[in-house]
Amino acid sequence: MFEQGVIRPPSxxxxxxxxxxxxxxxxxxxxxxxxKGKKFSRRTVEEVKHDIDEMKKEYASFSDRFTSAFLQDADSLILPTEELVEIIEYIKKVFPNIERITTYARAKSMKRKNVEAYKHLKEAGLNRIHTGMESGSRNVLKLIAKGNQPEDILAGGKQVKESGISLSEYIMPGVGGKAFSREHALETARILNEIRPDFIRVRTFAVHPMSPIQKMVDAGTFVPLSDEEVVKEIRLLLENLDEMPTHFRCGDFSLNLLMQVDGMLNTHKQAMIEEIDRYLALTKEQKQAYSLIQRTYPGMRSLDVLQDQRLMEGLRGDIETLEKNEPDGFNKHIRRLMTYQLPQPQTDCWE
Ligand code: SF4
Known part of the structure; x- marks a missing residue:
């Protein structure tokens, strides 16, 4: 028997x-x-090594097929560097074909380790760190109780980059609501231009029905963005990002409306902006139809789907009904559909 956590990056x-x-x-x-509802605890190196041995037995017939490993759960860098090095070296000893080892980390923990520690981790075999910065705006970070300041994100990210470990920064368009949309885009671009991560992974925000943000929506203190407003926010962000060797990724997350906006900033930035402009130039009805298709059947899909007149005919009736049913009925329906794609808490409580 061995333990496993509930999430890992799609990659x-x-x-x-x-x-x-x-x-x-x-x-x-x-x-x-x-x-939510689950307590944090550290595991000893011995416990983790025991799990690695158990996995080797469990996966015996195909263990040589593993070429990558991911360290769970949310913030592995909270562990002392020596412990992580021992674990990484043991993974490579027991699974000799593993070439890539990656992990999640919080900005505060990333900041606490220095470049020497990262170099040590890299030598042992840690290749990439995934981190959820969400926003570069102090106001947005406070709004969502992220527990990090922009300075933590910046310092942690720069140290990782300096060591040569690959860095994935996750950002969340829409998470500042209407009040902070512009500031969120501009401050996020500013921090990312300084860090110059290898990946910017876009994770469009959807309000979880159990979350404190939903209570703010109900109280009228948080106004969510529509799909079109989120796309405009992403455009502003992209426009302000440098043309650096960074992969701007919408294609690996199905809550991103325009998953096809995906490419290297140093070679595809203009093409990505043009694709966004192609969407923004659609009529209101075409934009609503595209949202309805994407939110009902999420996936990578060209805007050309809107050329199908029979499909458009069918959707026209649905859009009219949704708009008639309640004020802002269409956008409310889209937001409801988006929640179905969110992970659920492991417990009934949001504490
Ligand atoms: S988003 Fe926040 S609460 Fe969730 S795993 Fe990351 S640091 Fe923890």
Missing amino acids: EASSLLVRVTRNCPWNRCHICPAY
Whole structure:
């Protein structure tokens, strides 16, 4: 028997999952259901090694197929560097074909380790760190109770980059609502231009019905963006990002309306902006139809789908009904559909 956590990045779908801590040491973000109701705890190196041995037995017939491993759960870098090095070296000893080892980390923990520590981790075999910055705006970080300041994100990210470890920064368009949309885009671009991560992974915000943000929506203190407003926010962000060797990724997350906006900033920035402009130039009805298709059947889909007149005919009636049913009925329906794609908390409580 061995333990496994509940989430990992999409790019780690076929990785060996090695749980080095349980849950999240912060666990207060208003946007995140993943570990709510669950307590954080560290695991000893011996416990983790025991799990690695168990996995070797469990996966005996195909263990040589594992070429990557992911360290769970939310913030592995909270562990002392020596412990992580020992775990990473043991993974490579027991699964000798593993070439890539990656992990999640919080900005505060990333900041606490220095470049020497990262170099040590890199030598042992840690190749990439995934981190959810969400926003570069101080106001937005406070709004969602992220527990990090822009300075933490900046310092942590720059140290990782300096060591040569690959860095994935996750950002959340729409998470500042209408009040902070512009500031969120501009401040996020500013911080990312300084860090120059290898990946910017776009994670469009959807309000979880159990979250404190939903209570703010009900009270009228948080006004969510429509699909079109989120796309405009992403355009502003992109426009302000440098043409650097960074992969701007919408294609690996189905809550992104325009998943096809995906490419390297140093070679595809203009093409990505043009695709956004193509969407923004659609009529209101075409935009609503595209939202309805994408939110009902999420996936990578060209705007050319709107050329299908029979499809448009069918959707026209649905859109009219939704708009008649209640004020802002169409956008409310879209937001409801989006919640179905969110992960659910492991417990009934959001604490
Ligand atoms: S978003 Fe990250 S830091 Fe925040 S509660 Fe979730 S796992 Fe923890």
